[in-house]
Amino acid sequence: MSKGKIIGAVLIAGAFAAGSYWGGLNKDAVxxxxxxxxxxxxxxxxSKDADASAGAIEVVKGEVITVNDGESIMEAVKAANPGDTxxxxxxxxxxxxxxxxENISIIGVVKEGERATMDGKGVLNDAVLYSGNNFVIxxxxxxxxxxxxxxxxxxxxxxxxxxxxxxxxxxxxxxxxGKNGIVEHNIVSGIEDAAIYVGMSDNIQVAYNDVFESxxxxxxxxxxxxxxxxxxxxxxxxxxxAFVTPGLPIKTTYDVIIRNNFVVDNNHKNFAIxxxxxxxxxxxxxxxxxxxxxVIVEGNIITNNKTAGILIAGHDDFGSGSNDPESEPNxxxxxxxxxxxxxxxxxxxxEVKALLLAEFKDTNKADIIKVGGGVDSCIINRHRxxxxxxxxxxxxxxxxTKDIDTYLLDTPVPxxxxxxxETGKIAYLGVCTGCHTYSDRMIGPPVSIxxxxxxxxxxxxxxYIAKPTxxxxxxxxxxxxxxxxxxxxxxxxxxxxxxTK
Amino acid sequence: xxxxxxxxxxxFLASTQVVAQNNxxxxxxxxxxxxxxxxxxxxxxxxxxxxxxxYQFYNSVQNRGLGGTQTSLPKYRxxxxxxxxxxxxxxxxxxxxxxxNSLSCGSCHxxxxxxxxxxxxxxxxxxxxxxxxxxxxxxxxxxxxxxxxARSNSLEEQALGPLFDPNEMGNTPEHLVKTLSxxxxxxxxxxxxxxxxxxxxxxxxxxxxxxxxTSLISLNSRYDQYAHGYHQALSENEIKGLNIFRSFVxxxxxxxxxxxxxxxxxxxIGTPEPEGIPFDVGAEKTFNNKKNRGGFKVPTLRNxxxxxxxxxxxxMKDLREATEFYNKGRGHAIPEGEELLIHWxxxxxxxxxxxxxxxxxxxxxxxxxxxxPQLPTHxxxxxxxxxxxxxKANKKEKIITNKYNNTASGEEDE
Numbered sequence: 001m002s003k004g005k006i007i008g009a010v011l012i013a014g015a016f017a018a019g020s021y022w023g024g025l026n027k028d029a030v031x032x033x034x035x036x037x038x039x040x041x042x043x044x045x046x047s048k049d050a051d052a053s054a055g056a057i058e059v060v061k062g063e064v065i066t067v068n069d070g071e072s073i074m075e076a077v078k079a080a081n082p083g084d085t086x087x088x089x090x091x092x093x094x095x096x097x098x099x100x101x102e103n104i105s106i107i108g109v110v111k112e113g114e115r116a117t118m119d120g121k122g123v124l125n126d127a128v129l130y131s132g133n134n135f136v137i138x139x140x141x142x143x144x145x146x147x148x149x150x151x152x153x154x155x156x157x158x159x160x161x162x163x164x165x166x167x168x169x170x171x172x173x174x175x176x177x178g179k180n181g182i183v184e185h186n187i188v189s190g191i192e193d194a195a196i197y198v199g200m201s202d203n204i205q206v207a208y209n210d211v212f213e214s215x216x217x218x219x220x221x222x223x224x225x226x227x228x229x230x231x232x233x234x235x236x237x238x239x240x241x242a243f244v245t246p247g248l249p250i251k252t253t254y255d256v257i258i259r260n261n262f263v264v265d266n267n268h269k270n271f272a273i274x275x276x277x278x279x280x281x282x283x284x285x286x287x288x289x290x291x292x293x294x295v296i297v298e299g300n301i302i303t304n305n306k307t308a309g310i311l312i313a314g315h316d317d318f319g320s321g322s323n324d325p326e327s328e329p330n331x332x333x334x335x336x337x338x339x340x341x342x343x344x345x346x347x348x349x350x351e352v353k354a355l356l357l358a359e360f361k362d363t364n365k366a367d368i369i370k371v372g373g374g375v376d377s378c379i380i381n382r383h384r385x386x387x388x389x390x391x392x393x394x395x396x397x398x399x400x401t402k403d404i405d406t407y408l409l410d411t412p413v414p415x416x417x418x419x420x421x422e423t424g425k426i427a428y429l430g431v432c433t434g435c436h437t438y439s440d441r442m443i444g445p446p447v448s449i450x451x452x453x454x455x456x457x458x459x460x461x462x463x464y465i466a467k468p469t470x471x472x473x474x475x476x477x478x479x480x481x482x483x484x485x486x487x488x489x490x491x492x493x494x495x496x497x498x499x500t501k
Numbered sequence: 502x503x504x505x506x507x508x509x510x511x512x513f514l515a516s517t518q519v520v521a522q523n524n525x526x527x528x529x530x531x532x533x534x535x536x537x538x539x540x541x542x543x544x545x546x547x548x549x550x551x552x553x554x555x556y557q558f559y560n561s562v563q564n565r566g567l568g569g570t571q572t573s574l575p576k577y578r579x580x581x582x583x584x585x586x587x588x589x590x591x592x593x594x595x596x597x598x599x600x601x602n603s604l605s606c607g608s609c610h611x612x613x614x615x616x617x618x619x620x621x622x623x624x625x626x627x628x629x630x631x632x633x634x635x636x637x638x639x640x641x642x643x644x645x646x647x648x649x650x651a652r653s654n655s656l657e658e659q660a661l662g663p664l665f666d667p668n669e670m671g672n673t674p675e676h677l678v679k680t681l682s683x684x685x686x687x688x689x690x691x692x693x694x695x696x697x698x699x700x701x702x703x704x705x706x707x708x709x710x711x712x713x714x715t716s717l718i719s720l721n722s723r724y725d726q727y728a729h730g731y732h733q734a735l736s737e738n739e740i741k742g743l744n745i746f747r748s749f750v751x752x753x754x755x756x757x758x759x760x761x762x763x764x765x766x767x768x769x770i771g772t773p774e775p776e777g778i779p780f781d782v783g784a785e786k787t788f789n790n791k792k793n794r795g796g797f798k799v800p801t802l803r804n805x806x807x808x809x810x811x812x813x814x815x816x817m818k819d820l821r822e823a824t825e826f827y828n829k830g831r832g833h834a835i836p837e838g839e840e841l842l843i844h845w846x847x848x849x850x851x852x853x854x855x856x857x858x859x860x861x862x863x864x865x866x867x868x869x870x871x872x873x874p875q876l877p878t879h880x881x882x883x884x885x886x887x888x889x890x891x892x893k894a895n896k897k898e899k900i901i902t903n904k905y906n907n908t909a910s911g912e913e914d915e
Binding site: 051078096098100101125126129130131132133146147148151152153154155156169170171174176177178179200201202245247248249250273274275276277320321322323324325413415416425426427428429430431433434435437443479480481482483484501 | 537540541542543553554555556557558559560561562563564565567568569570571572573720721726727728729730731732733734740744745747748749750751754758759764765766767768769784788790792793796831842843844845847848850851869871872
């Protein structure tokens with residue numbers, strides 16, 4: 001996977017063949033004012049998203065647990081109940097914190113510039129791993145971990161804010177497989193892959209972050225309905241990426257707005273781990289769209305990126321290509337509105353030069369470079385930029401995205417709504433039947449025997465299963481089922497008593 | 502042929518006496534198909550069995566069933582009738598499905614060996630080893646790609662592979678239908694399971710096998726109790742192992758993603774073939790794409806402790822060795838002259854030995870065989886259950902607890 005190997009000879013020939021498009025360059029420039037004109041009317045529609053609407057979430061406010069220097073954040077997480085806030089005082093914490101609970105907040109206290117600092121000292125893997133919903137982490141400093149700074153595996157409605165992440169492994173902030181999350185006001189630097197990497201997620205806001213000296217600044221990968229705005233992205237190898245990485249189980253990236261960011265001086269030497277997806281990015285890439293669809297680029301200041309301001313490519317034209325037949329390889333419907341672009345492509349790679357030459361552009365600058373397939377892209381005020389591969393694009397029929405404030409949901413993603421009458425049944429069939437049949441001995445005694453013991457007493461069963469004691473010498477002790485909440489335990493008890501076969 | 506068949510059966514019955522004395526194979530009342538769904542399945546008003554599981558309380562992004570601890574399941578197969586599932590159980594364990602009555606599906610997918618065998622590569626009717634190892638069948642209901650090289654997209658289609666591969670069960674469609682049709686009990690059972698079919702067909706055989714296999718659910722391990730919120734279900738070390746497993750240093754969970762511990766994708770990881778075995782191109786052939794050379798399906802890690810040896814050709818003897826493979830460096834085992842596009846998550850994590858041990862310790866917590874179906878006590882074909890070798894080896898062992906209400910051999914409650 002060689003760096004910068006973006007454009008094969010075939011594509012260059014293809015650019016020549018597309019000669020009929022060059023006529024467009026000689027036409028009078030279409031000058032469009034973005035202060036008037038229509039706003040983008042497509043994008044995410046929450047009313048059509050079944051996961052976004054139903055039900056409401058109860059966020060219970062709990063206790064505040066304070067962790068002082070010398071104590072353990074993890075011990076506090078273990079002691080915490082959903083709704084609790086863990087307040088971490090300034091000091092150094094050498095540990096991995098995992099949060100497999102709902103509604104936990106970890107809030108650092110900043111005292112005269114001193115932060116609660118998690119330091120992996122080069123030996124610990126990840127600083128913070130979470131899988132619970134409604135997770136919040138703020139004001140921490142994280143440094144010296146081998147893996148990620150903050151990593152989510154599922155977990156909806158997350159907030160990752162005001163954290164300082166320095167010289168930490170692979171990803172600084174990596175929410176994965178979550179819906180409805182905010183990553184804002186973080187400072188992240190010195191990361192071997194992406195400083196902020198949103199993977200396989202939906203409804204994401206990445207804003208007001210300062211990301212630098214990393215291989216990729218901000219990466220939106222196999223994700224939908226994401227807005228990346230008002231970030232300062234500088235001195236990375238590549239600034240902002242909207243990627244479909246082939247081979248992942250969720251196959252699409254679409255509906256991404258990249259607006260009002262500073263994307264400047266992203267010329268850092270590529271120091272990615274060999275074989276990683278970002279190792280293919282040529283140093284000096286401002287914004288890279290790789291097979292992502294419906295990406296809007298608007299209002300950014302894109303300057304001094306030596307390879308190109310904006311690179312748009314498909315799987316077949318950039319990097320090592322795709323081995324995934326289920327992954328659509330082209331960047332479709334790229335939409336480039338007004339951006340301030342200056343001095344990009346001043347020391348570009350040969351392939352970009354060749355592409356420009358193919359359009360008879362003998363220049364040492366490159367603002368927007370598009371290679372490979374893709375349909376229905378548009379641009380306004382194209383005459384301002386030095387471009388390749390965009391002359392056939394149509395004019396956008398809108399000039400701004402001001403009607404879209406955010407793709408975050410109005411209310412948090414609620415837990416899946418299960419009809420209350422189903423709760424007992426699902427728990428009974430999903431858990432109890434693994435050890436109990438109605439009339440035969442299995443691992444546990446038959447349900448019919450249990451019914452005889454607890455005839456009118458479902459509460460008795462509910463209490464027993466939360467904290468079972470050994471009752472029968474010839475049966476193994478039952479494991480506690482206290483991961484089921486009280487309501488579910490009672491429901492399952494009632495359901496068990498109602499069985500007749 | 503027919504004569505030979507009978508001879509074998511008679512010879513077998515005489516020699517091993519595995520068929521219980523009171524079970525006369527010619528008595529069709531012995532083979533009444535269950536009208537009840539297996540445990541964890543609810544019989545709906547339409548008379549079909551639907552899975553009910555705690556993971557149905559959760560969501561997942563794009564409904565793909567991938568994520569963290571409390572994540573819903575991906576799309577899955579269910580909705581078969583209890584009769585189809587039970588018929589599938591008989592067929593699955595019946596060596597009459599092979600060309601020479603020597604092997605059943607269960608020969609390579611043994612319930613007490615994680616629905617696999619303990620071989621590096623499985624042995625077909627020829628007595629020779631085939632190219633790859635037998636994958637576990639636990640949780641196949643959730644998969645949409647089958648075989649190591651993902652060349653099949655449904656369990657029905659997959660079943661045709663081993664049945665008619667000359668190196669595996671070696672049968673032909675004609676011979677298979679003829680064999681089963683000649684057994685009166687099967688005729689009756691197919692009529693009950695497939696009332697709309699006018700005759701016994703290969704299609705119905707594969708549906709019944711699918712119905713049975715989709716009942717093999719393993720989602721109640723100690724890990725699952727942890728995932729549902731009972732954190733005491735795992736020991737300190739096991740939780741440490743889980744955290745290394747899902748860390749971005751080890752990155753196991755990036756492909757072996759919860760809750761199924763697979764993401765159902767193809768990955769090129771570059772494991773070595775055992776000595777003397779030619780390089781296996783894997784999914785390159787399936788997709789006719791060089792970039793998939795040496796690519797194989799990411800297997801589930803559910804019940805992984807039960808299915809040694811590991812990898813597509815069984816080159817790794819235990820979980821320690823298999824885990825350590827990922828710590829030895831990207832592409833370290835690629836044969837000379839091969840060029841593979843190794844998956845980007847394969848790198849050099851530099852895990853300490855103790856960390857590898859902890860991952861292995863964690864993997865043991867993914868064991869849950871509570872829904873293991875009961876082996877039939879005898880088969881309509883009169884052949885030994887699973888196969889003659891199995892019957893011989895397990896003669897004195899009581900293998901599986903009674904899980905099916907309809908079967909008679911369950912122990913009595915005290």
